[in-house]
Structure formats: structure tokens, C-alpha cells
Amino acid sequence: MSIDAIGIAGTGLTLHRKWLDAVADNIANVNTVTPTNGKAFQARYIVAQEGQGVTGAYVSGTALGSETGILTYDPGNPLADATGYVRRPDIDLGEQMGQLIMAQRGYQANAAVVDRAKTSYEAALQIGRG
Numbered sequence: 701m702s703i704d705a706i707g708i709a710g711t712g713l714t715l716h717r718k719w720l721d722a723v724a725d726n727i728a729n730v731n732t733v734t735p736t737n738g739k740a741f742q743a744r745y746i747v748a749q750e751g752q753g754v755t756g757a758y759v760s761g762t763a764l765g766s767e768t769g770i771l772t773y774d775p776g777n778p779l780a781d782a783t784g785y786v787r788r789p790d791i792d793l794g795e796q797m798g799q800l801i802m803a804q805r806g807y808q809a810n811a812a813v814v815d816r817a818k819t820s821y822e823a824a825l826q827i828g829r830g
Contacts, residue, residue: 704755705817711756712810718759719746719803723796726765730791733774736781740769741789743796766790 722744732741743765748757768790775784 706814706821708756709810709813709817711751711758713807713814715746715748715757715759716803716807716810719748720800720807722746722762723800723803726789726791727793727796727800729789730793730796731788733772733777733779733786733788734769735779736771736785736787738787739767740787741791742767743789743791 726743729741729743734740745763745765746759747761747763749760750756751758766789769787770790771785772788773784774780774786777786780786
């Protein structure tokens, strides 16, 4: 039972780590500016799914945010077009911070499951020796 718990929690750890990586990348690029004739930075969103025929949760893919982004008037920016506009990503920092907290808590919960399952497994081994 403990080995199953460790394996399942391990898939959760991997999923949440990838989610944390995506959110960190989105937050780091929230102010990335591109010319209006280019694509805006596209936020990454992790798509999770239940394991097919196995237990656990897995990353089934990545969804990307809008490449059109938001046009912002910033005539002093060296990347601004002739009318003074630049393209910024369509990323809501507040939403990303919420996602960061959820991913972090999920990671912590799965790490705690691994730790407790390991402790239970070690206790069972001690009983078997005793």
C-alpha cells in the first residue's frame, strides 16, 4: 500500500513541479514587450489528466495563451511602432499568483504523502525484523 502511495504522490510531485515551472515562466515574462508586428509572449498552462490504466496524474500537454497579447501605448519604448504602441502578453499577474499558491500547496501535500508513506513502510520493515 505504501509503495502505491509513494508512486501516486510521485506523479503528483512531477505534475505540480511542471505547473510551478510554467507559472514561474509566466510571471517572469508578464512585462515582456515585443513590437506590434511580432507575437506577444504566450503564457503556458499545464493540462493534467488522470493516468490511463495506471494510477496518478500526468501532464497530457501544454496550452498556450494568446499570441496577440495586449497593445499598450508606450511611445518611449524602443520597440514601439510609429504610432507608439507595443505588444505585451495577456497575463493576469493576480491569477498567476493564485495558480502559484495552488501549485505550491499541491506540491507540498504530495511531498508530505511521500514522507508519511516512507515512514510507514520503514515501520513495517522494522516490525518484520522484530
